[in-house]
Amino acid sequence: MIIASRALEMYNPSMKFEIDPQICTNCGICISECPSKTIRREKDSARIMSEGCIECSHCGMVCPVNAVRVDGKELPGYPEDVTQLTTEELQDHLMLSKRSVRHYKSAPINKEDLKSIIKIGETTATATNSQYCDALLFHGPEVPVLAADLARILLKVVRIGQNPLGRLLLKAGGLGRYAKKEVITGFYQLLKQTVDGKADPLFHRAPTVVVLTYPAKRGKRFGRTDCALAGENMMLSAHARGIGSCMIGFAESALYSKKHRAKIGIPEDRKIGLIFTLGYPDKKYSRYPVRESWDINLSD
Template identity: 25%
Template sequence: MNPIEIDESKCTKCSSCIDDCPNNCLYLEGETVKASEKGCMECGHCYAICPKGAISMVNYDCADEPAVSMTEIDSDMLLGAMKSRRTIRKFKPQPVEDEKIMKILEAGRYSPTGANSQNVSYTILASRQDEAEEICLKLFRRSQKVGSPLSSFLKRIDIDDNFFFKGAPLVIVVSSKSNVDGGLASSYMEIMAESLGLGVLYSGFFVMCTKLSRKLRNLLELEKGHDVVSCMVIGYPNVKYQRIVPRKDLKMKKL
């Protein structure tokens, strides 16, 4: 069923919602705006664009928050901050406040997903963080000793007890059916975390372990069809960088 509800007493028939609907689910029938029973992908464009607030969405939290334009953020400062971000591997033991965690998750929740699938899930390891790391440590240390495809690479690495999470107080595992959707959500979350004074490490080794260990996947209780896209290790940095690092030349084609 189409979740769109239209308050005819507020609707002025301006057709803004009809013109902006990506799936052509809205139409004028005489003097009334109607919503098709099928085809709506629940993107919320009609809700967002209506100048009179005449549209609501069933089973959604319609908080009527005003839109904020990205142009309100200074573009030079934003670019400078994005260029300044560093992967953090040294964290203070200070815990991350609950309100900051919720802002990080909210940033992920509002990241774009293909066809508005909203198919990204988030797992905070919390009380099972040490257990998850121990599973990974045993897997990697065992692989160092046996003739596994990883052994030659892992023999060059010092795998200490904080190898995967670096002693950080917060680990969020991002999973999805889509690597693109999960990656976009992770990027949104990182920008929010950085704005809150936090540092982030993407633990690619942990993601590798989720593909090798059924025990770890069971611990994560992944949704059906979901794979781990990223593991975000988050905390207050115990290191301060002084300048933006150099980068190789931009690779760009104009066709």
């Protein structure tokens, strides 16, 4: 496949992301897009701070002048005209260009598109044909209310990380990237602003939030997997319609108790399998991401 080979040839197990200062216009788009906040604006150009970079490729995908380099190479660009692609190439393009969108336009999602996306989730194959998945949707003004409720819960958790012992516990639990004092302090302030309706680090001001659930007892073995499958199909269907999405782990973490889940309308006998946002992206993506290779030997 032309699309697959052009993008996949960039994938390698050791990547270094840099911004070419000779090309960069210092517009700041990559800074606002970076989810790990590891890009800094300097005198003449932006610079990626290697420590903390999660190698997501978002900076290179949104850069209007293609200034980002990975191991000295440009990111592979999208085809100029996707209408000229074969069916197989178009499928590759759909899969490879799907991103976790964290900046949305305020416009609500077209109702017919949303119905189609939901139908894709409903018809996703499930383990043993159990069909345990169910969905709960939040729209428009319901989203900031939900964000504020979850922010209040998370503020109690984040306070733990504001002392050295708490940060040590986070590191011991495999959450080292969240254990830095400045990261915790910044997130704590954002959560306080979310309660006041001035920020939304959880749902990124998306117009729609989808919560997929499964029965706590009957779905114990495959419920979460079934929700993940349905959610991925729904997000790919949304992407094909020009609608962005992003899985929200922090929101799921906040709803760890039956009491918290019940408050947002989830029955006591159900658990959360996946939470994700839906909305029209306010950034244009022009290139494919790069990822670490799985290093699979396919030789005879």
